[in-house]
Amino acid sequence: MSETNFDVIVLGGGPGGYIAAERLGHAKKKVLLIEAEALGGTCLNVGCIPTKALLGAAKTYDHARHAGAQGVHAPDITVDWAEMQAWKAKTVSTLVGGVGAAEKKAGVTVVKGHGRFDGPGRVTVGEETYSARHVILATGSVPVMPPIPGAADNPAVVDSTGLLAIEEIPARLAVIGGGVIGLEFASLFAMLGSEVTVIEMLPEIVPFMDDDLAAQLRKGLADVSFQLESRVTAIDGGVVRYSAKDGSEQSVEAEVVLMAVGRRPAVQGWGAENTGLEHSGKGVVVDERMRTNLPNVWAVGDVTGRSLLAHAAYRMGEIAAANILDPDAHLRGERMRWNTIPWAVYSNPEAAGIGATESQARAEGRAVGTVTVPGYLSGRFVAEAGVKAPGACKLVYDSTTGQVLGVNVLGTYASETIWGASVVLETELSIHDLRQVVYPHPTVSELIREAAWAAQV
Amino acid sequence: MATVVVMPQLGNSVESCLIVSWLVAVGDAVAENAIVCEVETDKASMEVPSTAAGTVLALLWDEGDDVPVKEPLLVVGAAGEDPKAALAEIGWSGAGDDGSARSTEEPAAVDDEPSAPAADDAPRTAATGASSPRARALAQANSLDIASVSEGSGPGGRVIERDVRAALSNSTAAAARAGAHGSDAAGTGIGGRITTGDLAAPTEPAAEATPATAAASGREYPGPSTATPLKGVRKVIAERMMHSLASSAQLTYTTTARAAGLLALRAKLKGSPEELGLNGVTIGDLVGFAAIKTAAKHTNHNAHLADGTLTTFENVHLGMAVDTPRGLLVPTVRNANQMSLREFSATSKELAFAAIDGRIDPDLLAGATFTVSNLGGFGIESFTPLLNVPQVAILGVDAIFPRAVIHDDGTVGAEQRIGFSLTADHRVIDGADAARFLQDLVKYVENIDITVLG
Ligand SMILES: Cc1cc2nc3c(=O)[nH]c(=O)nc-3n(C[C@H](O)[C@H](O)[C@H](O)COP(=O)(O)OP(=O)(O)OC[C@H]3O[C@@H](n4cnc5c(N)ncnc54)[C@H](O)[C@@H]3O)c2cc1C
Numbered sequence: 001m002s003e004t005n006f007d008v009i010v011l012g013g014g015p016g017g018y019i020a021a022e023r024l025g026h027a028k029k030k031v032l033l034i035e036a037e038a039l040g041g042t043c044l045n046v047g048c049i050p051t052k053a054l055l056g057a058a059k060t061y062d063h064a065r066h067a068g069a070q071g072v073h074a075p076d077i078t079v080d081w082a083e084m085q086a087w088k089a090k091t092v093s094t095l096v097g098g099v100g101a102a103e104k105k106a107g108v109t110v111v112k113g114h115g116r117f118d119g120p121g122r123v124t125v126g127e128e129t130y131s132a133r134h135v136i137l138a139t140g141s142v143p144v145m146p147p148i149p150g151a152a153d154n155p156a157v158v159d160s161t162g163l164l165a166i167e168e169i170p171a172r173l174a175v176i177g178g179g180v181i182g183l184e185f186a187s188l189f190a191m192l193g194s195e196v197t198v199i200e201m202l203p204e205i206v207p208f209m210d211d212d213l214a215a216q217l218r219k220g221l222a223d224v225s226f227q228l229e230s231r232v233t234a235i236d237g238g239v240v241r242y243s244a245k246d247g248s249e250q251s252v253e254a255e256v257v258l259m260a261v262g263r264r265p266a267v268q269g270w271g272a273e274n275t276g277l278e279h280s281g282k283g284v285v286v287d288e289r290m291r292t293n294l295p296n297v298w299a300v301g302d303v304t305g306r307s308l309l310a311h312a313a314y315r316m317g318e319i320a321a322a323n324i325l326d327p328d329a330h331l332r333g334e335r336m337r338w339n340t341i342p343w344a345v346y347s348n349p350e351a352a353g354i355g356a357t358e359s360q361a362r363a364e365g366r367a368v369g370t371v372t373v374p375g376y377l378s379g380r381f382v383a384e385a386g387v388k389a390p391g392a393c394k395l396v397y398d399s400t401t402g403q404v405l406g407v408n409v410l411g412t413y414a415s416e417t418i419w420g421a422s423v424v425l426e427t428e429l430s431i432h433d434l435r436q437v438v439y440p441h442p443t444v445s446e447l448i449r450e451a452a453w454a455a456q457v
Numbered sequence: 458m459a460t461v462v463v464m465p466q467l468g469n470s471v472e473s474c475l476i477v478s479w480l481v482a483v484g485d486a487v488a489e490n491a492i493v494c495e496v497e498t499d500k501a502s503m504e505v506p507s508t509a510a511g512t513v514l515a516l517l518w519d520e521g522d523d524v525p526v527k528e529p530l531l532v533v534g535a536a537g538e539d540p541k542a543a544l545a546e547i548g549w550s551g552a553g554d555d556g557s558a559r560s561t562e563e564p565a566a567v568d569d570e571p572s573a574p575a576a577d578d579a580p581r582t583a584a585t586g587a588s589s590p591r592a593r594a595l596a597q598a599n600s601l602d603i604a605s606v607s608e609g610s611g612p613g614g615r616v617i618e619r620d621v622r623a624a625l626s627n628s629t630a631a632a633a634r635a636g637a638h639g640s641d642a643a644g645t646g647i648g649g650r651i652t653t654g655d656l657a658a659p660t661e662p663a664a665e666a667t668p669a670t671a672a673a674s675g676r677e678y679p680g681p682s683t684a685t686p687l688k689g690v691r692k693v694i695a696e697r698m699m700h701s702l703a704s705s706a707q708l709t710y711t712t713t714a715r716a717a718g719l720l721a722l723r724a725k726l727k728g729s730p731e732e733l734g735l736n737g738v739t740i741g742d743l744v745g746f747a748a749i750k751t752a753a754k755h756t757n758h759n760a761h762l763a764d765g766t767l768t769t770f771e772n773v774h775l776g777m778a779v780d781t782p783r784g785l786l787v788p789t790v791r792n793a794n795q796m797s798l799r800e801f802s803a804t805s806k807e808l809a810f811a812a813i814d815g816r817i818d819p820d821l822l823a824g825a826t827f828t829v830s831n832l833g834g835f836g837i838e839s840f841t842p843l844l845n846v847p848q849v850a851i852l853g854v855d856a857i858f859p860r861a862v863i864h865d866d867g868t869v870g871a872e873q874r875i876g877f878s879l880t881a882d883h884r885v886i887d888g889a890d891a892a893r894f895l896q897d898l899v900k901y902v903e904n905i906d907i908t909v910l911g
Binding site (some may be wrong): 327328331332333335337403426427428 | 768
C-alpha cells in the first residue's frame with residue numbers, strides 16, 4: 001500500500017498550493033499535493049498564463065500594424081486564431097510540465113484526484129485517507145455567475161475559461177464587468193479586430209485604480225466602447241439589455257458575451273462545511289500567518305478571498321510554509337502585509353499599481369499629496385511608443401513625512417515597473433528616498449523619479 | 458604553505474569571542490582538531506580546535522583579546538616557515554592598533570614590515586574590508602553605508618556590530634530600528650523591519666544601564682581591597698539586569714500551593730521501573746512542567762513586549778535560570794509545551810549540564826518566551842525574580858517547607874507547601890491576570906499527577 005502519512009498535505013495545486021508544497025519539500029518535509037485537474041491551477045491553465053500568451057501575440061500583431069510610423073512596414077499581416085491558440089496551448093503545457101518537474105525535484109508526492117478535507121490532519125481522496133500534522137487549503141476560486149435573466153444555459157454567454165477556448169474571433173464581443181479580466185479580454189479581442197463593448201456598473205473601470213488614471217486607461221483602450229454606470233438587466237441570445245447612465249433602456253448585440261463580474265473563493269464541495277472551519281462566502285478566514293481557526297490548518301490563495309491574484313497566492317503559500325517550518329517565522333517578517341500587494345492589467349496599454357489611491361488615502365484621514373507625470377517624460381517611452389501614447393505615473397504620499405502611500409503606472413512596461421514600487425511601500429520609503437535612487441536610463445521606470453522630483457515635499 | 462586558523466563561528470548569534478587562555482605556544486606541534494585555546498562568548502566558554510596540523514608559527518592575539526569570528530587566530534605550518542606569506546595571502550594585516558601581530562615568543566613574526574599587500578596602505582575603512590560580517594549585515598539591513606561608520610572600536614579600528622548599532626542610533630527613527638535588531642522581538646515589516654505602524658506607541662529612550670557606582674578612588678577604605686572591572690558574563694548580566702529594571706514595570710506576586718502531590722509523585726517516580734526512564738524526574742521538573750502548561754494557557758504571560766508591540770507565542774520556549782561557575786545563565790528548552798514529562802526532564806537536565814560545563818550552544822541561551830528561576834534548592838522562601846526582557850513574566854520557585862494549618866475540624870497541624878513568586882510586567886499584565894496565572898499554576902501543581910497526563 002502506498003504511504004498515507006505525511007508532514008503536510010496541500011489541497012489544490014494552483015500557485016498558492018504548489019509553491020507551499022515546493023518550499024516545504026525543499027525543507028525536507030514529507031509533502032502530499034492533491035490536485036483534481038491540472039497542476040498550476042487557474043493561473044497556469046485558464047488564467048494568467050493563457051491570457052498573457054494570447055495578449056502577447058495580439059500585441060505583436062498590433063505593434064506590427066502600427067509600425068509604419070517607425071519606418072517598419074509589414075504589409076499583409078494576418079492573424080491565425082488557430083495558430084494563436086496552439087501557441088497558447090504550448091505555453092501552458094510547457095509551464096505546467098515545469099511545475100510537475102519542480103514538485104518532483106522538491107520530493108513532493110503529487111496525487112491526482114478530488115480531495116475532501118475531513119478535519120485537522122485528515123484528507124480523503126477517493127478511497128484513500130491521508131494523514132498529516134499540517135493541512136494547507138488552497139482550492140482557489142470560481143467565476144461568479146450572477147442571476148441575470150437569460151444568462152443561464154445561454155450558449156452565447158461564456159466565462160473566462162469558455163472565452164479562452166473559443167473557436168473563432170467573434171465579430172462582436174460584449175463584456176459584462178470592467179475589472180481586470182474583463183479589460184484584458186476586451187483589449188485582446190479589440191486588437192484582433194472584434195467590435196468590443198464593456199458594460200460596467202460603477203462610474204469607472206478598474207475600481208482599485210486611481211480614478212483619473214483609470215479614465216486615462218479607458219481612453220487609451222480606444223477601440224473598445226465603454227458603457228459606465230450601466231446595469232445589465234437581461235440577456236437574450238447575444239443581445240445584452242442594460243439600463244444606461246441616463247436611465248434609458250439600451251442593448252448591444254454580440255456573438256459572444258463574456259461574464260466577467262468577478263470570482264469567488266471555492267469554499268464548497270470539499271468539506272469546509274462539516275469541519276468547524278471558519279469561513280463565509282468571502283472565503284476561509286485566516287490571520288496574517290495564514291492560520292485558520294483550526295489547529296495546524298492553513299489556507300492560502302484565492303480561497304481566503306483576501307486577494308484574488310496569483311502573486312498574492314504565491315506569497316501566502318510561502319508564508320504558510322515558513323510558519324509551518326518555524327513557529328517564530330512571522331517575527332522575521334513572514335507574515336502577510338495585505339496593503340502591499342501590487343496589481344497589473346496586461347491590456348494595451350498596460351496599467352499597474354500598488355497601495356492606496358488618492359481617495360483611499362484621504363478617507364483614512366491622511367495629509368495627502370499627489371503628483372502625476374505624463375509618460376512622455378521618459379525617453380524610452382517616447383522612443384518606443386511616441387509622445388501621444390497613453391502613459392502616466394501617479395504617486396500618492398503623506399504630505400507631512402513624504403512617505404509614499406500608493407503608486408499607479410499607466411503605459412508600456414507598467415507591469416514590469418511596479419515591483420519597484422512594492423519595495424518602496426514595503427520599506428516605507430519617502431519621496432526624498434526615491435530621489436536618491438539611481439534609475440537606469442532610458443527606462444520607463446524613470447517616470448517614478450520624475451514624479452518624485454515633481455512632488456511638492 | 459602555512460595555514461591560517463580562524464576564529465570559528467560558535468553559534469549564529471556569536472560575533473566575537475574573548476580569548477581566555479592559549480593552550481599552545483609558538484613552536485608547539487599541533488594535530489588537527491587539537492584544542493588551541495579556550496574562548497568565552499558573552500554567554501559561555503568553549504574550546505577552539507585547530508583546523509590544520511603542523512607547528513604553531515604565530516599567535517595573532519593575546520589572552521584577553523576579543524576576536525571577531527572568522528578572523529585569523531593563529532598560523533600553523535612547517536617548522537621555521539614564515540607565517541607572513543599565508544597572512545598576506547588572505548589580506549590580513551594585523552590585529553592590534555599598531556598593526557602588530559602578537560605572539561608570545563616571536564613578536565617579530567608578522568610585524569614591522571608594512572610591506573604586505575598594497576591594499577594595506579589604504580586607510581582602514583569599511584571599504585577595504587575592515588568590518589565584521591555581522592556589522593556589514595546589520596548596516597545593510599538598516600540601509601546604512603558602512604563606509605560612513607568612521608570609528609571602528611574593533612581590533613585595528615575594525616568596524617564591528619556595536620559601532621554600526623551606535624551609528625544607527627544617531628537618528629531617532631533609526632534608533633528604533635537598531636533597538637529592534639538587538640532584541641528578540643522584531644517588526645512587522647519585510648524581513649522583520651520595524652514599520653511606522655509598529656511605532657504607534659512611542660519607544661522608550663534606550664535605557665542607559667549605567668549603575669551609579671560612584672568613583673571610590675578618592676575615599677579612604679582601611680584594609681586591603683580588590684577592584685575588579687566587570688567582564689564577560691558578569692558584565693552582560695549586570696547590564697541586562699539594570700536594563701530589565703529600568704525598562705519595564707515589573708512587580709512580583711506570591712502564593713503557595715500544597716506540595717503533598719508533588720512529593721508523592723516524585724517518590725513514586727523515583728521508585729518506578731528503570732525502563733520507564735522516569736526515576737530521574739525532580740520536583741523542579743514537575744514544577745517546570747506545570748509552569749509550561751500554565752504559560753501555554755496564559756499566552757499573555759508567554760510573550761515579548763518590545764517597541765510598544767506585544768507578541769504572544771503559541772509555543773512555550775522555556776528559559777531556565779541556571780547557576781553556573783561563570784554566573785547566571787538561562788538556557789532555553791524550545792517547544793517545551795510539546796514535550797512529555799520525560800522529554801522535558803531529560804532536555805532540561807542536558808541543557809543545564811551543558812551550561813554549567815560552559816559547552817552550551819550559545820544559540821540556546823536566547824529565544825526564551827517565558828522563564829522559570831528555581832531557588833528552592835537553596836531553601837529560599839520568597840524572592841522577586843527579575844524579568845528577562847523583552848519577556849513579560851518570570852516564575853520564581855521557592856522551597857517546600859512546612860506551614861501551620863487549621864484543619865476543618867479546628868485542630869492545628871502542619872502541611873508541606875511550596876512557594877511561587879511571579880514577576881510580571883504591569884504594562885501588559887494586570888494584577889488580576891497575574892493572579893489568574895498563579896491560580897491555575899496552583900491547580901496544576903496541587904493535581905500534578907493529573908497534570909502530567911495532559
Ligand atoms: C482569466 C484569468 C486571468 C488571470 N490573470 C491573472 C494575472 O494576470 N495575474 C494574476 O496575478 N492573477 C491572475 N488571475 C488570478 C489567478 O489565476 C489566481 O489568483 C490564482 O490562480 C490563485 O491561485 P490559487 O492557488 O489560490 O488557486 P487556483 O489557481 O484557483 O488553484 C486551485 C486549484 O485547486 C484545485 N482544487 C480545488 N478544489 C480541489 C479539491 N477538493 N481537490 C483537489 N484539487 C482541488 C483546482 O483544480 C485548482 O487547480 C487570473 C484569473 C483568471 C480567471
